[in-house]
Amino acid sequence: MAYENDSDLFPTAVKVLVAGGFGVGKTTFIGSVSEIEPLSTEELITAASIGTDNLAGVENKATTTVAFDFGRLTLDPRYVLYLFGTPGQDRFWFMWDELSTGALGAVILVDPRRLETSFEAVDFFERRGIHFLIAINEFDGAFRYDSEEVRAALKIGPHVPVVLCDARGDRSATSVLVSLVQYLLTAMSSHSA
Amino acid sequence: MAVHDDELWLDEDAGRLVRPYTVSNGRTSPTKSLDLLSLVMATGQIATTQLAPEHAQALGLCNGPTSVAEVAAHLRLPAMVTKVLLSDLVDCGAVTTRSPHAAASPTDRSVLEAVLDGLRKRL
Numbered sequence A: 001m002a003y004e005n006d007s008d009l010f011p012t013a014v015k016v017l018v019a020g021g022f023g024v025g026k027t028t029f030i031g032s033v034s035e036i037e038p039l040s041t042e043e044l045i046t047a048a049s050i051g052t053d054n055l056a057g058v059e060n061k062a063t064t065t066v067a068f069d070f071g072r073l074t075l076d077p078r079y080v081l082y083l084f085g086t087p088g089q090d091r092f093w094f095m096w097d098e099l100s101t102g103a104l105g106a107v108i109l110v111d112p113r114r115l116e117t118s119f120e121a122v123d124f125f126e127r128r129g130i131h132f133l134i135a136i137n138e139f140d141g142a143f144r145y146d147s148e149e150v151r152a153a154l155k156i157g158p159h160v161p162v163v164l165c166d167a168r169g170d171r172s173a174t175s176v177l178v179s180l181v182q183y184l185l186t187a188m189s190s191h192s193a
Numbered sequence B: 001m002a003v004h005d006d007e008l009w010l011d012e013d014a015g016r017l018v019r020p021y022t023v024s025n026g027r028t029s030p031t032k033s034l035d036l037l038s039l040v041m042a043t044g045q046i047a048t049t050q051l052a053p054e055h056a057q058a059l060g061l062c063n064g065p066t067s068v069a070e071v072a073a074h075l076r077l078p079a080m081v082t083k084v085l086l087s088d089l090v091d092c093g094a095v096t097t098r099s100p101h102a103a104a105s106p107t108d109r110s111v112l113e114a115v116l117d118g119l120r121k122r123l
């Protein structure tokens, strides 16, 4: 039987999420790293309905559509990295389990002129226990906060890396991912120690 | 409860009303559980001419290992509909699949090291 051992045929797909508020540069970042033009599609998510008085034991569920974009980077014959952009405008992506399940980690992009637009993403990953780093996308002419000011404003712990980047640059965006994976490896060592 | 789950609005900002999709004969739950990062690939055992147009089009997009998300984007169909089409193709032996979670765990050190090496080579 030719297809007995699927692992001989398939590379392993891994996922990193690119999050942050509306217009912070998520799609630009994905496009810089991806070997294909960023693609987009939409998925249905099932979410508990909000603001209804649930009877005990009765769960009200509703379905909503979220659009998202993604890119791909073949790392070697065995591993393919997918970058998923979280929908910046959609209030309901936070309920989307499939998005975060199995993600290696997340890059939270921050626009230094509008730090507050990335608060929700920080909150989301903290709650889900997904490791993330903060990448400050240096828009031209933007006021430069130093990384400690950003850390304080976003209320994140001292262990979370805060890096600067230009989402339009291949090398810059790739360096952010290198920093993320290094951080994930460090976090893993300190947990298993 | 008289109203079917799928016909509830979350609230008016949540998105459009979900209707059964004609392309997948109204089914919205695939028999085979595929997720966005499941990789699918044609087996070569079924020809596109043996299939309905939507299925044939989906099959034509997976000559090499391809993610469900990519097939959906190229078909310009919602991922949920694409999963149904692809699971039909798995059921009839036209494509084979591998779930990402089968092999990659976010807590697997060797996976992270391979990803790090691959990324560094690009710098």
Ligand SMILES: Nc1nc2c(ncn2[C@@H]2O[C@H](COP(=O)(O)OP(=O)(O)OP(=O)(O)O)[C@@H](O)[C@H]2O)c(=O)[nH]1
Residues within 6 Å of the ligand: A021, A022, A023, A024, A025, A026, A027, A028, A029, A085, A087, A088, A089, A137, A138, A139, A140, A165, A166, A167, A168
């Ligand atoms: N000057 C400058 N412009 C940037 C940079 N990154 C992104 N932009 C621009 O900012 C705008 C928004 O970038 P996108 O990548 O679309 O942002 P996004 O986060 O995907 O936006 P949404 O998906 O709408 O939330 C675009 O016009 C980009 O060209 C940057 O580093 N510098």
Ligand SMILES: [Mg+2]
Residues within 6 Å of the ligand: A026, A027, A028, A069, A085, A088
């Ligand atoms: Mg975008």
